[in-house]
Amino acid sequence: MKRIVVQPSHSLNGIVAIPGSKNSSLALMAAACLADEPVILHGIPRITDLDVFFNIGEEIGIDIKRNDDQAVVIDSRGIHSTAIDPHKASAFRTTYYFVGALLGKYGNVSLGYPGGDNFVSRPIDQHIKALEAMGARFTFHAEYYDVETSGLHGADIYFDTISSGATINALLAAARAKGKTILRQAARDPEVVDTANLLIQMGARIRGAGSDTITIEGVQHLRGCTYTAIPDRLIAGSFLIAAGATGGAVTVTDIIPEHLGSCIAKLSEIGLHIESTDNSVTAFAHGKLRATRVRTSMYPGFPTDLQQPLTALLTQIPGRSIVADRIYPRRFQHVAQLNRMNADIEVRSGVAVIKGGTPLRGAFVHASDVRAGICLLIAGLAAEGATSITGISHIERGYENIVESFRSIGATLDMQEMHEESLNEAKSNIKFS
Numbered sequence: 549m550k551r552i553v554v555q556p557s558h559s560l561n562g563i564v565a566i567p568g569s570k571n572s573s574l575a576l577m578a579a580a581c582l583a584d585e586p587v588i589l590h591g592i593p594r595i596t597d598l599d600v601f602f603n604i605g606e607e608i609g610i611d612i613k614r615n616d617d618q619a620v621v622i623d624s625r626g627i628h629s630t631a632i633d634p635h636k637a638s639a640f641r642t643t644y645y646f647v648g649a650l651l652g653k654y655g656n657v658s659l660g661y662p663g664g665d666n667f668v669s670r671p672i673d674q675h676i677k678a679l680e681a682m683g684a685r686f687t688f689h690a691e692y693y694d695v696e697t698s699g700l701h702g703a704d705i706y707f708d709t710i711s712s713g714a715t716i717n718a719l720l721a722a723a724r725a726k727g728k729t730i731l732r733q734a735a736r737d738p739e740v741v742d743t744a745n746l747l748i749q750m751g752a753r754i755r756g757a758g759s760d761t762i763t764i765e766g767v768q769h770l771r772g773c774t775y776t777a778i779p780d781r782l783i784a785g786s787f788l789i790a791a792g793a794t795g796g797a798v799t800v801t802d803i804i805p806e807h808l809g810s811c812i813a814k815l816s817e818i819g820l821h822i823e824s825t826d827n828s829v830t831a832f833a834h835g836k837l838r839a840t841r842v843r844t845s846m847y848p849g850f851p852t853d854l855q856q857p858l859t860a861l862l863t864q865i866p867g868r869s870i871v872a873d874r875i876y877p878r879r880f881q882h883v884a885q886l887n888r889m890n891a892d893i894e895v896r897s898g899v900a901v902i903k904g905g906t907p908l909r910g911a912f913v914h915a916s917d918v919r920a921g922i923c924l925l926i927a928g929l930a931a932e933g934a935t936s937i938t939g940i941s942h943i944e945r946g947y948e949n950i951v952e953s954f955r956s957i958g959a960t961l962d963m964q965e966m967h968e969e970s971l972n973e974a975k976s977n978i979k980f981s
């Protein structure tokens with residue numbers, strides 16, 4: 549078992565180049581499977597979610613290689629099975645994209661239920677509704693589900709809730725379905741647009757991605773192409789927030805600043821000075837910071853995936869801050885861990901009330917999901933004394949070289965293998981709730 553030990557690191561300063569987006573890459577890898585020729589993807593990060601995707605892909609006959617220039621080449625012409633190992637399918641969230649990508653061509657897909665971060669309830673009813681409208685039939689078993697079709701066709705779909713995953717899954721299925729599909733109340737996230745852009749480059753006929761109505765005219769053939777994933781707005785946002793928590797000045801480069809609009813607006817409101825160029829954003833945290841209210845919502849609103857890191861920053865700002873997560877009202881597993889570090893946060897019906905300004909103290913803490921991990925890391929940087937974070941496998945789902953990137957801007961932290969003695973010490977110290 550691994551842990552990250554974070555030492556007090558006041559004032560982070562420097563430049564971090566942001567890698568390709570995890571959430572986009574997972575969708576792009578699935579979209580590439582729709583092509584009748586190899587697709588070359590740049591910017592695909594080296595993270596464990598994608599390792600599992602590669603592994604599943606290879607098992608079902610997709611040829612996936614990473615070239616010397618780090619580009620990933622996906623050739624799905626050799627697919628010989630669409631029965632995906634249920635255990636592996638449940639190791640990350642977006643295995644459901646295999647349904648959108650493979651069902652039309654192969655007529656059936658069988659896979660385990662989606663994994664990923666567990667915020668108590670993450671239904672997939674909108675995926676099912678959209679795919680059923682296009683001619684899919686679902687059968688649910690205890691450990692896995694089967695999806696069959698005798699041919700996907702276009703449909704007019706009105707989503708009941710805005711879902712990035714369901715929008716992407718429907719886009720994938722519609723790209724080669726027979727006829728026209730209209731997705732209404734579609735998600736407008738950059739990852740949706742990125743997936744549509746790749747599909748368009750492969751020859752798909754898609755209009756409206758980035759708005760709430762997307763129209764897709766199904767085509768019979770999709771060609772190979774070369775494409776680059778968008779940069780990870782959530783990693784970029786985490787570094788800007790870290791600048792705020794440590795009182796430093798951090799520049800994130802190789803990004804699309806527009807994707808960080810709501811994060812930049814909130815950090816400015818709090819009192820960080822922000823400077824942007826075409827492809828970078830710098831956050832300066834040298835002045836007095838102010839407590840705030842945050843309510844997460846779907847893009848272009850403040851992302852639920854930045855709520856946890858932001859909470860770490862808010863613990864350090866005197867006054868009462870309020871964080872409401874409207875996307876995942878129970879995504880507050882990090883709060884008990886922050887309180888172990890002397891934060892003063894109370895969660896009441898989907899809202900965290902933070903009495904900011906208490907000095908954080910290093911502690912043994914556990915990351916229950918990817919963003920909880922980054923939240924605790926940021927808290928550790930701002931704390932007095934060492935913070936030992938377990939649950940590293942969650943962080944590695946989404947962050948490539950986390951330790952090295954934080955070190956490059958002056959943080960002191962180490963990834964350590966835990967020996968029996970420290971494991972027992974951690975177990976006796978960590979409360980998991």
Ligand SMILES: CC(=O)N[C@H]1[C@@H](OP(=O)(O)OP(=O)(O)OC[C@H]2O[C@@H](n3ccc(=O)[nH]c3=O)[C@H](O)[C@@H]2O)O[C@H](CO)[C@@H](O)[C@@H]1O
Nearest residue numbers: 571641670671672673674675709710711712713714853875
């Ligand atoms: C791999 C990936 O891209 N993960 C991101 C994606 O997850 P994911 O795509 O799973 O999240 P969705 O956008 O689907 O979820 C948005 C909201 O819709 C609800 N919902 C979703 C689907 C459905 O069938 N029924 C339903 O009710 C969810 O419970 C949630 O409240 O978007 C989330 C919301 O921005 C992010 O936190 C995740 O990091």
Ligand SMILES: C=C(OP(=O)(O)O)C(=O)O
Nearest residue numbers: 641664665853918919946
């Ligand atoms: C919730 C997240 O990921 P996933 O949807 O893959 O669980 C996340 O990236 O914050």
